[in-house]
Amino acid sequence: MEKTNGYTSDYFEGTQPYAISVGGLYLVIVRDPEDIATVWKDTKALTFDKFIQSAFRGIGVPSTSYAIMFQEDPASFVVSKDRPAPLFACENPSKKRYIDLQEDWIKEQLQPGERMRTVQKLFLGYIDKGLHWNNFTSKFVLSANAENHTISLYNFCRYTLVDAGTKTFLGEEIFHLDPDFVQHYIEWENTSWKVAFQHPGIFSKDMHKTRKNLVDVIARYYSLQPCQRPGLSWLFDRMQSEQRKLGLKLNETAAISLIMLWGYVENTSPPGISLLVVCSRLMDQ
Numbered sequence: 175m176e177k178t179n180g181y182t183s184d185y186f187e188g189t190q191p192y193a194i195s196v197g198g199l200y201l202v203i204v205r206d207p208e209d210i211a212t213v214w215k216d217t218k219a220l221t222f223d224k225f226i227q228s229a230f231r232g233i234g235v236p237s238t239s240y241a242i243m244f245q246e247d248p249a250s251f252v253v254s255k256d257r258p259a260p261l262f263a264c265e266n267p268s269k270k271r272y273i274d275l276q277e278d279w280i281k282e283q284l285q286p287g288e289r290m291r292t293v294q295k296l297f298l299g300y301i302d303k304g305l306h307w308n309n310f311t312s313k314f315v316l317s318a319n320a321e322n323h324t325i326s327l328y329n330f331c332r333y334t335l336v337d338a339g340t341k342t343f344l345g346e347e348i349f350h351l352d353p354d355f356v357q358h359y360i361e362w363e364n365t366s367w368k369v370a371f372q373h374p375g376i377f378s379k380d381m382h383k384t385r386k387n388l389v390d391v392i393a394r395y396y397s398l399q400p401c402q403r404p405g406l407s408w409l410f411d412r413m414q415s416e417q418r419k420l421g422l423k424l425n426e427t428a429a430i431s432l433i434m435l436w437g438y439v440e441n442t443s444p445p446g447i448s449l450l451v452v453c454s455r456l457m458d459q
Contacts (some may be wrong), residue, residue: 226273232369233429234385239422248272260419261412272420276413283409293342293407300338313357314339336360339439344395344431345405352391359435362388366436385432392428412433 179247186192189206204210208270213220223244242251249263249270258264262272270278276432283289303309307323314329337356340348347353362384368377375382396414397404410431 176256182299206335207329210254221275224248228372229433230430233433234389235422235426235429236308239426242420243272243276243417246252248275251265251420252353252401260416262416262420272416276416281410283407289408296342296432299340301334304337312421330361332356336363336439339435341405343407343410343435343438344392345407347403348391348395349404351394357438358362358387358391359383362432363439368432385429389425389428393425394425396428396431 182192182194183205186203189209190202191202191206191209192199193202195201203263204213206363227237227240227244231237242248247269247270249266250257252263254261262275266275283293310318310323310325310417311333313333315323316326316328317324333356336359340359342357362381365378365381365384367373368381371382392424395406400406400411413434414431417430418424422430
């Protein structure tokens with residue numbers, strides 16, 4: 175796709191928008207910064223709803239369940255008045271859709287501020303622990319003796335980043351339910367490209383099998399009392415709680431958490447691997 179964009183940009187000179195058709199998809203390419211700003215501000219025309227819904231379906235959440243997340247005024251769906259009102263009802267004066275509120279929470283967690291500093295400190299702390307010799311695992315160690323370890327640098331970086339991301343957002347306690355959660359996640363991630371490309375189910379049995387195992391573990395984790403999972407991050411705790419109050423099933427909430435974790439780990443992988451390579455070289459000096 176990058177090569178195609180390069181060829182078409184050379185063909186259509188200047189900064190005027192142009193359109194191309196790729197694989198049956200009609201794509202409009204906007205290049206001028208002012209045009210990009212205009213499009214970006216038009217949240218009605220530029221929406222990620224279809225992509226998000228596609229990801230939900232690919233991870234096993236049916237449209238009958240996630241549809242409510244995209245409807246206006248979620249407070250109107252609250253039936254029971256016996257328990258404390260959900261945040262999407264009592265802290266939503268603009269009557270935003272649930273999916274838009276969740277985006278606000280994601281920004282609150284990950285944009286500069288106290289919540290961001292909290293996860294940053296945790297993440298870097300887990301990375302630091304992963305660099306310690308005594309924490310090396312057979313998952314990436316190729317051979318070892320009393321003085322030396324030969325490792326797969328790629329597998330080491332990948333395992334360390336997934337381990338740090340899982341502990342940061344879900345908490346260390348999830349490993350009490352599945353000590354090999356990181357390895358099982360990596361096995362699923364190896365096939366997760368089938369989610370984005372909407373691979374037919376008959377050709378995605380490996381992806382669905384590993385996904386189901388992870389979702390089952392996360393669902394069991396969420397069913398624990400809060401005091402049994404104190405490491406669960408503010409964002410993931412709020413999302414799973416509010417999604418349940420919205421009417422999603424426990425396993426559906428767990429599936430959405432898996433795809434959220436996938437997004438965070440995937441986005442840190444390229445720069446994270448580069449940084450760990452630098453760190454490993456500095457440790458040798």
